[in-house]
Amino acid sequence: MQFAGSHILSVNQFQRADIEAIFAAAARMEPYAHRRRITHVLDGAILGSMFFEPSTRTRVSFGCAFNLLGGQVSETTGFEHSAIAKGESLYDTARVMSGYSDIIAMRHPEEGSVAEFAAASRVPVLNGGDGANEHPSQALLDLYTIKSEMHGRGGSIDKLRIALIGDLRYGRTVHSLCRLLSLFDGLTVHLISPKELRMPEEIVETMCNSGHDVSETEELESHIAHVDIAYSTRIQEERFGSREEADLYRGRFRLNQNIYTKNCEPNTVIMHPLPRDSRAEARELDNDLNANPNLAIFRQTDNGLLVRMALFAMILDVVEQVDSEARDVGWYTGSRY
Numbered sequence: 159m160q161f162a163g164s165h166i167l168s169v170n171q172f173q174r175a176d177i178e179a180i181f182a183a184a185a186r187m188e189p190y191a192h193r194r195r196i197t198h199v200l201d202g203a204i205l206g207s208m209f210f211e212p213s214t215r216t217r218v219s220f221g222c223a224f225n226l227l228g229g230q231v232s233e234t235t236g237f238e239h240s241a242i243a244k245g246e247s248l249y250d251t252a253r254v255m256s257g258y259s260d261i262i263a264m265r266h267p268e269e270g271s272v273a274e275f276a277a278a279s280r281v282p283v284l285n286g287g288d289g290a291n292e293h294p295s296q297a298l299l300d301l302y303t304i305k306s307e308m309h310g311r312g313g314s315i316d317k318l319r320i321a322l323i324g325d326l327r328y329g330r331t332v333h334s335l336c337r338l339l340s341l342f343d344g345l346t347v348h349l350i351s352p353k354e355l356r357m358p359e360e361i362v363e364t365m366c367n368s369g370h371d372v373s374e375t376e377e378l379e380s381h382i383a384h385v386d387i388a389y390s391t392r393i394q395e396e397r398f399g400s401r402e403e404a405d406l407y408r409g410r411f412r413l414n415q416n417i418y419t420k421n422c423e424p425n426t427v428i429m430h431p432l433p434r435d436s437r438a439e440a441r442e443l444d445n446d447l448n449a450n451p452n453l454a455i456f457r458q459t460d461n462g463l464l465v466r467m468a469l470f471a472m473i474l475d476v477v478e479q480v481d482s483e484a485r486d487v488g489w490y491t492g493s494r495y
């Protein structure tokens with residue numbers, strides 16, 4: 159696809175070559191994300207960050223990614239602080255905000271809302287999550303993480319064995335990830351969820367049509383026994399009618415060190431888009447996994463910077479200028495990566 163000037167609304171926009179291009183650009187961002195070099199390539203550019211649903215890492219990492227390329231961030235968070243609370247339409251908000259920014263990252267609780275906003279925007283819009291629909295940048299960072307965690311198999315995603323666990327009905331990260339995985343060959347996919355929270359039929363069909371071996375189950379332990387990746391998710395409480403309804407499913411599929419040791423192969427990588435629900439009644443990924451070197455959740459969050467920097471640089475068409483606008487950092491940076 160042509161990245162310069164494009165919106166990123168759905169992973170359906172991508173072919174394999176596009177993903178390879180994003181990952182190549184993401185790898186080039188490492189010296190900047192890892193605080194060895196700084197670049198000013200987006201000096202003067204403004205990101206409009208508009209998050210109308212709770213968010214920590216997506217909102218902050220979009221912002222940091224833009225800052226790391228030398229740009230500035232202008233934030234709008236929550237309907238109550240925006241004119242949408244006064245009845246303003248997405249169309250009007252998009253016309254206004256796109257006059258104030260060079261690119262916009264947006265999260266909104268309704269499916270299709272970010273695409274509606276983008277249609278009226280005068281600048282590129284990145285979907286930071288629209289209801290239960292899609293979360294493209296998360297799926298890209300998840301796939302980037304999978305690829306780097308699979309270095310032992312040459313970084314190949316073809317023939318990957320993966321278990322997706324939890325709320326597969328409302329979890330937009332797994333929706334986008336499964337659509338991306340459909341571009342690869344010969345995967346074994348275990349979809350582990352309560353039957354009421356199964357992966358949408360259309361996505362299961364897309365994966366089956368790609369030739370993947372897909373099974374749907376309510377049983378955790380035998381289905382995480384032979385996988386490269388166990389990807390856990392949170393019950394998406396905010397999409398249920400009530401807290402009580404979400405409580406029916408919370409804590410149903412828990413992964414802890416004991417269950418991992420008993421059932422998983424020793425190299426199985428544990429992933430989660432975060433936030434994990436660490437309340438006693440949930441704990442889909444127990445804190446006792448924190449010492450497990452195969453817990454990749456904070457490598458995922460670190461990789462989020464690389465992938466979001468790559469998207470900004472590609473959409474604003476500065477990938478080739480990043481290094482020429484750069485210098486070494488002059489402050490103590492430690493060794494956090």
Ligand code: NCD
Nearest residue numbers: 216287330331392431432433
């Ligand atoms: C996810 C989301 O918002 O869809 N979080 C994230 O962006 N990393 C997953 C979740 O909230 O459970």
